[in-house]
Amino acid sequence: MTAGLPGTGLGGLLYVLLALLMPVRELYLTARGRSSRERWAVVGQQALMALAIIAALAGTAVVVARLLDAGGYAADRAAPLVASAAIGVSVLAVLSVLLRLWALLDRRRAGTAAA
Amino acid sequence: MTTSVHPHVERDRADDPTRGLTHDLTRDRRDRPAQRPGRHRRDRVPADDLTVVIPAYDEAASVADTVRSVLGQTTPPARVIVIDDCSTDGTGELARAAGAEVIRPEQNTGSKAGAQNLALAQVTTAYTMAIDADTTLAPDAIELLLAPLAEDESVAAACGFVVPRHVSSVWERGRYVEYLLSFTFYKPTQDYYGKPLIASGCFSAYRTEVLREAGGWSERTRAEDMDLTWTFYQRGHRVRFVPEAVCYPIEPHDLDFMGKQLKRWSHGFVQNVRLHWRGILPLPFLSTVVGVAMIDALVASLVYLFVLPVLAVVVSPWVLAAYVVDVPAILVPVLLAARRRGEVGKALASIPAFLVLRTVNGVFMLRALWSEVVLRRPLLVYEKGH
CATH class of the missing domain: 1.10.287 (Helix Hairpins)
Structure with a gap:
C-alpha cells in the first residue's frame, strides 16, 4: 500500500x-x-x-x-466466505496476468506497426 | 495523452542490484553520531554543489521554519531559493528574513511544478533538492540524502523518510501510521529491488543535469513527483531511498485539507498509470508493483465501501471484523518503526485513525477512477492542500 x-x-x-x-x-x-x-x-x-x-x-x-x-x-456458514475470498484473490491474480499479457501484446503490436 | 519519455532503457547499468547499496540502510537513528549530544559532533561542511528549491504559496506559518532547518544543516546548501508564487500573506518577506533568496513571478504559476521549474532555470549547482515549504528536516538530512548521489553517477534522485510533524487530529494520526508502514516495510523493499515507487516531492534530491534532461517537473499530471520518478526509470536512471534522512512535513489536519490532498494524489496516481503504463512495462518490478497497487486500490475501495457493508447486512454483522482483521500484521512494521522513535504509545493510539483514513482513501480513489477513466475528465487544476 x-x-x-x-x-x-x-x-x-x-x-x-x-x-x-x-x-x-x-x-x-x-x-x-x-x-x-x-x-x-x-x-x-x-x-x-x-x-x-x-x-x-x-x-x-x-x-x-x-x-x-x-x-x-457454523463452519458451513464460514466456509463459503473463505471460499469466496479465495476465489476473489485467484480471479484478481488471473486478471493481473491477463492484463499484463494484453499490455505486452499491445506493445509488441505497436512496435511492429512502428517498424 | 502522449509521453515524452524515452523507451530506451539502459537496463544493464540501471538494474545492477548491488550498485550503490553500500550505506547501512538499517542503521538505527539513535546510533547516528550527530544525534548523540557531545559525541562526534560533525563540523558543518557546506554542500557547495547543492541548491535547495522551496515552492511556496501562502506559507507564512511555516516557510521560515523550513528555511532555518535547511540553513542549519550539517551540510548547508550553497543556495536556498524560495519561489513565492504570488502569496498574499507575506511568505516572501518571511523567507527572505530567514535567509533565503526569493523569486516572485509576475503571476501565480498555477502549480507546484510550475514554481519549481522557475527556480530550476536559475540553478547552477550539480544537485538540486526539492523541499515543501511546510517541511522541516532532521539536522543531518541533507548530508545523508546526498550520499548516494555522490557515490553513484547512475543515481538520478534520492528520497528520505517522511514523518508528520504534528500528530494530533484523526487525519494526522492516520497519515502517521501510513508513513511508518510504508517507509519501514514497503519502501526499503522497493529500494532493495532498485525501484522505489516514488521520490516524494516534499523532500528529494536530484542530479540537476538529469533533472533538466527529463524536462524538470512536469505539469501534465497532478503528481509531478511520481511522474518524474517513473520518467527517470524509463531513461535508465536509478532512484534511491535513504531511510536515515528524515523530514517532517505538516500533514492535513482536517478533512477539508486532507480531501484536497487525497484528490490530487488519487487523480495523480491514475494519471501517471495512464501516462506511463507502456513505458514501464519493460521494467518488471516497477510494472508489477504499480499494477498490483492499482488493482489493490480498486478492490479495496469496492470492498470497504460496498462489499463489507452489504455482507454485514446479508450474512452477519461479524463480517465487519474484516475492517480490522489485518491490524496485527500492520502493527509489525509500524511498531518496529515506532519503537525506534520512542513513539510506541502514539503509534498504537493512531491505529483507529489509520483504519478511518484508508476507508476515506477508498472514496477518493473511486472518484478519481470514475472521473479519469470512465468520464475521461482529468483533474487539471492544482489545488493546494498541504
Missing part, C-alpha cells in the same frame, strides 16, 4: 513475498561476490519483518476461527 491509496492487503502480501525472496536473491549475489554485510543487514531486517507479519496473520486466523466456533458460527 502506498500512502494515500487504499489497500486490502493484496499489495502487502506481494511485499511479504518479495521480502521473503530477498535472502534467496542475496545468496545468489553473495555467491558471485556482489553482496556485502550492509546488504545482508537490510535483507535480514526485511525478511524477519515479513516472517513476523506472516506469524501475525496466522495468529489472527487462529483467533478468528476460535471466535467463530465459540460464537456458534
Whole structure:
C-alpha cells in the first residue's frame, strides 16, 4: 500500500513475498561476490519483518476461527466466505496476468506497426 | 495523452542490484553520531554543489521554519531559493528574513511544478533538492540524502523518510501510521529491488543535469513527483531511498485539507498509470508493483465501501471484523518503526485513525477512477492542500 491509496492487503502480501525472496536473491549475489554485510543487514531486517507479519496473520486466523466456533458460527456458514475470498484473490491474480499479457501484446503490436 | 519519455532503457547499468547499496540502510537513528549530544559532533561542511528549491504559496506559518532547518544543516546548501508564487500573506518577506533568496513571478504559476521549474532555470549547482515549504528536516538530512548521489553517477534522485510533524487530529494520526508502514516495510523493499515507487516531492534530491534532461517537473499530471520518478526509470536512471534522512512535513489536519490532498494524489496516481503504463512495462518490478497497487486500490475501495457493508447486512454483522482483521500484521512494521522513535504509545493510539483514513482513501480513489477513466475528465487544476 502506498500512502494515500487504499489497500486490502493484496499489495502487502506481494511485499511479504518479495521480502521473503530477498535472502534467496542475496545468496545468489553473495555467491558471485556482489553482496556485502550492509546488504545482508537490510535483507535480514526485511525478511524477519515479513516472517513476523506472516506469524501475525496466522495468529489472527487462529483467533478468528476460535471466535467463530465459540460464537456458534457454523463452519458451513464460514466456509463459503473463505471460499469466496479465495476465489476473489485467484480471479484478481488471473486478471493481473491477463492484463499484463494484453499490455505486452499491445506493445509488441505497436512496435511492429512502428517498424 | 502522449509521453515524452524515452523507451530506451539502459537496463544493464540501471538494474545492477548491488550498485550503490553500500550505506547501512538499517542503521538505527539513535546510533547516528550527530544525534548523540557531545559525541562526534560533525563540523558543518557546506554542500557547495547543492541548491535547495522551496515552492511556496501562502506559507507564512511555516516557510521560515523550513528555511532555518535547511540553513542549519550539517551540510548547508550553497543556495536556498524560495519561489513565492504570488502569496498574499507575506511568505516572501518571511523567507527572505530567514535567509533565503526569493523569486516572485509576475503571476501565480498555477502549480507546484510550475514554481519549481522557475527556480530550476536559475540553478547552477550539480544537485538540486526539492523541499515543501511546510517541511522541516532532521539536522543531518541533507548530508545523508546526498550520499548516494555522490557515490553513484547512475543515481538520478534520492528520497528520505517522511514523518508528520504534528500528530494530533484523526487525519494526522492516520497519515502517521501510513508513513511508518510504508517507509519501514514497503519502501526499503522497493529500494532493495532498485525501484522505489516514488521520490516524494516534499523532500528529494536530484542530479540537476538529469533533472533538466527529463524536462524538470512536469505539469501534465497532478503528481509531478511520481511522474518524474517513473520518467527517470524509463531513461535508465536509478532512484534511491535513504531511510536515515528524515523530514517532517505538516500533514492535513482536517478533512477539508486532507480531501484536497487525497484528490490530487488519487487523480495523480491514475494519471501517471495512464501516462506511463507502456513505458514501464519493460521494467518488471516497477510494472508489477504499480499494477498490483492499482488493482489493490480498486478492490479495496469496492470492498470497504460496498462489499463489507452489504455482507454485514446479508450474512452477519461479524463480517465487519474484516475492517480490522489485518491490524496485527500492520502493527509489525509500524511498531518496529515506532519503537525506534520512542513513539510506541502514539503509534498504537493512531491505529483507529489509520483504519478511518484508508476507508476515506477508498472514496477518493473511486472518484478519481470514475472521473479519469470512465468520464475521461482529468483533474487539471492544482489545488493546494498541504
